[in-house]
Every structure is written in C-alpha cells, then in structure tokens.
Amino acid sequence: MQCLILATLIAVGIAALVYRSKTLSSLANGVSAIGLTIPSFAAIGLLIAPFGFGVTPAVIVVAFFAALPILRNAIVGLAGISPATVEAARGIGMSRMRTLATVELPMAWPIILSGIRVSAQMVMGVAAIAAYALGPGLGGFIFSGLSRLGGAKAFESVLAGVIGVVILALILDLILLGIGRLTTPRGIRV
8 A cells, every 4th residue: 555655646746747748748658658568577576686685676666566557547637637727727826836736636636546546456466476575465375375386275375365465456446436535526526
C-alpha cells in the first residue's frame, strides 16, 4: 500500500508537470509503455546489484511498476479537462496552482483513481515476485514452495501465497472503491 501511495504521488506530480505539453505527454506515455514491457523479475535482478537483497529493491520495483498506469491515466484525465473550464477558473482570479488543485485534479480524479485501481491489481503480482529479493510479502510462501517442489507441503505453500495475494488484491480494490466514493465530488460521479 505504501508503494502505491508513493507511486500515486510521483505519477500525479509528473502528470501535472507534463500534461500541458504534447511533446512531454507523449514522452511520458512512451516511457510508461516501455516500462510496462520490462519483466518485473528482471528489474528486481538488476536492482539487487546496486542495492543488495532486502526491502529497497522490492520497494523501488513495486513503486516503479505501480506508477506507470497511474501516470498514463493522470495525463489523460488532466488533458481531458475542457480548456473553457480552466480558463473560467483563471478568469475569476485563481492562480495556475490553485486551478490545478481545486479544479483540474478533482475533475480528473475518477480517471486517476481508475489508474490507481488497475495499478493496485497489477502490482500485487509484482510484489509477490519482489519476494525474490527477500522483500516482504506473500511471495515468500510462493518461492519457498517452488524451491521445495515435490517435497512435503510445497504445493500448499505455493497455494497459500497465491490465495493470499488474490485475497489482498480484492480487499485493496474494495478499499480503493470506497475511497473513490468518498473522494469523488458528487457532481462528477459516474
């Protein structure tokens, strides 16, 4: 969950910086598309060399993969706001930052939240794989079971890890759905 919050802050921050520029938006979307093609297991392996085993490479990889769908949705959401709406806010004396914070981000929030929900589901699997770097998570059960394949309780260990990941993913999605209900302005709810 912490990685998802970190990824959301980073992705929305980057989106807020680039969404007004076609070139920068295209670049950010291109990086996002390329980033999604990197196998998470390979990314973890690359980060073990500089950071060693432990939580650090796991957090970096999970936050990286979590940020990609959020970034794409944040750019789409912010760019999709009518220029007339932004101009009206600016016309009543709002600064660029206040317009972003009080008009644009709330209007783009449902689309951003959709990206967060997709990201949350995707990174549950990435987080399980991150256990390879001795990071925290249910992936430890999966790797432990796979390393003892054919041995006593190996299948049960893998199954416990997989079922745990699925249950956590469903709970996280329900939490995000509730957050969306509570934080989306009534006038723009779908």
